[in-house]
Amino acid sequence: MSPRDHRNSTESGAPSEECSIHQVSDWLAAGEPIQLVDVREEYELVEGILPGAIHIPLASIPGSAQEEIDPERLTVVYCQHGIRSLQATRYLRSQGWEKITSMSGGFADWLEASLSLESSSETENRAEDWDATRNERYLSQLRLPELGLVGQQKLLQSRVLIVGVGGLGCPVATYLAAAGVGELTIVDDDSVSLSNLPRQVLFKTADIGSSKVSLAASTLREMNPDVKVIEHGERLDEKNATELISGMNVVVDTCDNFETRFTVSDAATKLGIPVVHGAVHKFEGLVTVFDPANDAPCLRCLHPIPPSNEDCGSCAEVGVLGVLPGLVGLYQSLEVLKILTGIGAPLHGELLTIDTLSSDQRRIKLQPLEGCYCRK
Template sequence: MLPVEPTLSAAETNRYSRHLLLPEIGLAGQQKLKAARVLVVGCGGLGSPVLQYLAAAGVGTLGLLDFDTVDDSNLQRQVLFATADVGQPKAAVAAEKLRAQNPFITLHTHQILLSAANALALFAGYDLVVDCSDNFATRYLVNDACVVLGKPLVFGAIFKFEGQVSVFNYQNGPTYRCLHPVPPAPGDAPNCAQIGVLGVLPGLIGTMQANEALKIILEIGEVLSGRLLLVDALSMRFQTIRFRAAAANQQLTALADDYAAFCGEAPMAALAARAPEISADDLKAWQHSGRPLLLLDVREPHEYARRNIGGQLVPLGQLAAHLAGLRPEVPVVVHCASGMRSQQAAQLLLANGFAEVYSLRDGLADF
């Protein structure tokens, strides 16, 4: 028996009237959108426009996967968030704003660190996945989970002034591993926090990702399967590169044990557990006592120049390369602006033999 398409209320019919006027969409297409379940991995720069446009279009169920909190350095490009949201969980804030944007859709927040242990169960509840992550370990994990489950994957990535968009695992098409069989060496592809990004670029790329997602749901147009769209925001040049499927990459039946290790990063198991935290008051008392302590600042140089509390500056992206210059027997307190990067740094130190490591809770907010 064929599934019954969801009906549209009078209010929904009025809201989506410009879609209904298009013969390529019409009532049947809008019903497809209402029935669709889309998971967006990452609610930041790319995720903001993706979520806003999919919500506005009437995608019936959106999953918001992000374990990070809003930082003031996000506000230059992550347009879902405002100054008042700093320190709050991104997924929860985004869901609240999307509910206000469109009360006719269902939103599920997943404030977890995605891993091989939870990806398949989570992805199984969605028809389509949009990858808005910013690291290679997550990209390979998301790809492999989509291949195992047979889910199409809309991909986007940004770098300074350039962006990429493609669709993987669509109707037996190529996968992310067909385009990138092996990950780059650690440090070869720094993220936005390390090198910066033009604020409008995630909006351009994320909007294109939303467009591909809608085309897949509506079954219209030519989907970017087997094609990588390259965007240069400085010259406004667009280039398309074609790539073929490799059968072995399309036949995955299980996930790898640790994608971070595969990409040469800190083990995912270590990142899944939070490092011990210390409050600002306890840190001040420790400093006043004179007991030995290494205060490590893992922010970027421009953040350090704007404000610092005297810590040794080693940006998070460079920390792994500087471990040999640190003394593992000395207690370490790591801090950043909000407590997120310091957690990652503290976990990295603990995984590499440092005996006593703490992350400054909430970063500089209480200092």
């Protein structure tokens, strides 16, 4: 059946809403002047595209169709399984397009039938190092137009330092590894104790007395083989801070003491690397991004006079609701992902406070402190 026959198969003279993969194959073999439009996301193109197809992701159809698609030629729209292409076809028909049809069964049926394909020049360079199994592992992230293949590849190429593998560090490490951050360096000189277990969810009772860094690294590697995990079973201090922080894209401050927090902030400020800061106290938590290189304050802007250890007790001394570090750690993970991929608005110059008893959240503006260390 030619495209003309296909168009005449309805009373209106317009093509049927759907056509089969074999009809499309026959039209291509006969050299019929049809145009093919692939509405899949970029990561899905790794397996190839139909011969001569142009790529317009579904979300871009409203803005791009007028310029990219010739309304006078029969257009066949396809996706992976024929669902999104049908949505696109119905949308375009509602906008007055007549010569348009959706390929039922989509690319999956085309592939199963071993019909002809060609590589997508748009993605072939990016696909060289792309393992097809990643399509399934990161599917929920790849389907986000704001993230997609480009964003996922940014994550896989990123390096993040996590300072402390305690109540905050455990959820941060877990979710960054799961998200596919390519290299995680974890630093902590502590071992697991029984009192850690209500809030440090990477560890179990049998782990008491063992190194937190070693245990966490082993779990993260098993969780996601894509992630390179580097262990440092030592405390970050003024002697090693610059070496540990150099070359990182982001540093995550999940420390349990202000001495280390200031060391992290000072070294990262010198190197121009953002620090995602999180802290918890009893039922309250806070998150912010220290990044003087992008006109955001540093820790010393927030605390010009460093608090003493007596003023800021640890979780074991003051107490903390076990779920709170998990909640704050998730927010820290989110800020890291936003910074690495360029999506959303990170908390530069803003302090997010969380009160778990009232479920209140507030955003407080922070300004760099005039004369601060980070402004010199």
